[in-house]
Amino acid sequence: MKHKEYTKIRDRYIYGFFVSVVLTGLAYWFVVSDVFGVGIATAVAILLLALLQAVVQAWYFLHLDEESKPRWKTQSFVFTFIMVLIIVVGSLWVVMNMNYNMNMGPSDMRQYMIEQNKKGF
Amino acid sequence: MTKSTATLMQKEHSSPAQLGFWLYIMSDLMLFAAFFATYMILRPGANDGPSSGDIFDVNFALVETLVLLASSFTCGLAYLAAKYKQKVSFTRWLAATLVLGLVFLGMEIYEFAEFILAGHGPDHSAFLSGFFSLVGLHGLHITAGIIWGVVLLGYITKRGLNKNALRRLGLFSVFWHFLDVVWIFIFTIVYLMGVVS
Known part of the structure; x- marks a missing residue:
């Protein structure tokens, strides 16, 4: 009886390991042989593969799927995922928007700051 | 999944220590998110130095990834062996985990040393500061582990x-x-994407 459980859990680890290796290899292949030919498409594809692999490892290594109700770990994991998305996407969005609207190089920026300083804020 | 496996897992997950530690991990994830955001924002700032495409070796990073993945796998097997009181096999798997972890850490240190000796240290540009902070933070966690x-x-x-x-x-x-899990994203966002664009 114990032995049966043991092999079952062990097989989950082996399965998770092989799926992770395949996903890593796929992402590597996408980049190295430039399968899509378009930079942005490759970037999106490998990001999706990374997310998929994170879910696979959360399932097969961290056993999130076997958690009993109330699923505190899963809930906090989803919450954290949303916070991480807000931090990363939000930061990139704000800074890219700023760069776009300011639209000046470092030297122009320096000149602009000097003029503003002369005027007094 | 059999019913007995479910109850086995249930017992473990209801422990307050496990949940508390899990919440620490979640807050650590947010710390990593801040470092990731910083790196992505600073990446264009190469300061006439090398850009990400110039210095990253994807093959080297792939080996690092596989070593760490293998160590994550052996760690799971060590825990499983411990749960079933198989001390000899537990010792072997945990030792394998630690050796693989050391190999990974050695590779990270080797890469850092290589960059610094070539004059591409963290003080050279905003991009390199971001890179050393993010990968260094991960390396510190590995050292602690x-x-x-x-x-x-x-x-x-x-x-x-x-x-x-x-x-x-x-x-x-x-x-x-x-x-x-964190390393998957470093491999994807820092190394693979660094070579794409």
């Missing part, structure tokens, strides 16, 4: 696989798997 693992191995060798040892080992394995 290896120290923790060695202490655990010593404790269990001396005292055997008692209840305390199993609980600590459970927390350690969560920490170690989590470090591998």
Whole structure:
């Protein structure tokens, strides 16, 4: 009886390991042989593969799927995922928007700051 | 999944220590998110130095990724062996985990040394500062994990696989798997994407 459980859990680890290796290899292949030919498409594809692999490892290594109700770990994991998305996407969005609207190089920026300083804020 | 497996897992997950440690891991994830955001924003700032496409070696990073993944796998097997009181096989798997962790850490240090010796240290540009901070933070976590693992191995060798040892080992394995999950994103966002664009 114990032995049966043991092999079952062990097989989950082996399965998770092989799926992770395949996903890593796929992402590597996408980049190295430039399968899509378009930079942005490759970037999106490998990001999706990374997310998929994170879910696979959360399932097969961290056993999130076997958690009993109330699923505190899963809930906090989803919450954290949303916070991480807000931090990363939000930061990139704000800074890219700023760069776009300011639209000046470092030297122009320096000149602009000097003029503003002369005027007094 | 059989019913007995479910109850086995249930018992473990209801422990407050496990949940508390899990919440620490979640807050650590947010810390990593801040470092990721910083790196992505600073990446264009190469300061006439090398850009990400110039210095990153994807093959080297791929080997690092596979080494860490293998160590995450052996860590799971070590925990499983410990749960079934197979001390010999547990010792082997945990030792393998720690050796693979050391190999990974050695590769990270080698890469850092290579960059710094070539004049591409963290003080050269905003991009390199971001890179060294993000990958260095991960390396610090790995170092802490290896120290923790060695202490655990010593404790269990001396005292055997008692209840305390199993609980600590459970927390350690969560920490170690989590470090591998973070590394997937470093491999993808820093190394692979650095070569794409």
